[in-house]
Amino acid sequence: NAELALDFVMMGGEKMLPVKKTSGKVINGYGPTEFTVYSNYYIVNQDTDTGSIPIGRPVPNSYSLICDQYGHPVPYGMTGELCLAGEQIADGYWKRPELTEKVFSYIADDNFNGQKFYHTGDLARYNEDGNIEYLGRIDTQVKLRGFRIELAEVDNVASQFTGMKHVIAQVRKLGTADSLVLYYSADRQIDKDELKAFVAKSLTDY
Numbered sequence: 715n716a717e718l719a720l721d722f723v724m725m726g727g728e729k730m731l732p733v734k735k736t737s738g739k740v741i742n743g744y745g746p747t748e749f750t751v752y753s754n755y756y757i758v759n760q761d762t763d764t765g766s767i768p769i770g771r772p773v774p775n776s777y778s779l780i781c782d783q784y785g786h787p788v789p790y791g792m793t794g795e796l797c798l799a800g801e802q803i804a805d806g807y808w809k810r811p812e813l814t815e816k817v818f819s820y821i822a823d824d825n826f827n828g829q830k831f832y833h834t835g836d837l838a839r840y841n842e843d844g845n846i847e848y849l850g851r852i853d854t855q856v857k858l859r860g861f862r863i864e865l866a867e868v869d870n871v872a873s874q875f876t877g878m879k880h881v882i883a884q885v886r887k888l889g890t891a892d893s894l895v896l897y898y899s900a901d902r903q904i905d906k907d908e909l910k911a912f913v914a915k916s917l918t919d920y
Contacts, residue, residue, distance in 0.1 A: 726752070727860035729848055730767045735760045744769035744848065748804045748817075748832050754778055756845060768845035769838070776800025777826065778846060780838050785822045795852055796838040797821060797831040804832070856885050858894055861920045868896065871916045875909055877902040 723736065726743040733740060740760060745752040756770025772778040779787050780794040788794040799821075806814030817833045820826075837849040854865040868883035877900040886895045898904070 728857055730758075732764050732767070733758075733760075742767050742769060744846075746798075746832070746834055748834075749776075749798050749800070750802045750804070753798045753800070753802075754846060766847055768841060768843075768847045770845050772798075772800070776802065777829070777831075779821060779823075779826075779831065780840065780846070781821060781833075785819065787821070787823055790840040790844075791842075793837055793839045793849060796834045796836045796846065796848075798834060799826065799829045799831045803830060858885055858892055859920065863894065863920070868894070868913070868917065871913050872896055872898065872909070875904075875912050877904060 717736065718738070720736070720738040723738055723740045724743055725733075725740065726745070730742045740758040742756045742758055743752040744754040752773055753776055754769045754772055756768045758767060777799040779797045779799075780792070781797050782788050782794050785797075804818075806818055817835075818830055819833065820829065821831050835851060835853050835855060837852050838846050839849060841847050856863050856865060863885075865883045865885075869881050872878060872881045872883070879899045879901055881896060881898045883894060883896050885892050887893070888895070896909075
């Protein structure tokens, strides 16, 4: 809780919550790995930003568009998928041409003809100030403690454990912290330690 003698504090990795007021500028940064590293930034007003803190506006030499399911930009205030373009965009995924084709494409807008965009899978909208607000995911990918987790991948691995009938992984708040929780039904008694060891053979530690 001590005051740090810093001019700037850069935040990122998770949806930002209101923080203790500090003498330095607090900047909320947003950007996926595919867009190395920040695509948007917002200088937090520590006096008034007590609710949903925006991810702000694009960094120089980049574009942030909010698009509908057909790749058309949506009007201000409407929710859509956040799509990014700029010099720092990745070429694609190594030896994964189908995934590359799916998330790296071109926006159906004459103003961006020939500009490749990355489809983030994040829901967003422009607020009344023209800043972008992050609203969540459009698929089953979530972020937990800064790590990307595909819930469907967890479901798939856990369902292969002997005796499993139905499984579903979700992020739930346990106490004050978000946790990855697996709900399941089975036709036998499940040893939780054995289940964890089985899942750990295929999934990363986090």
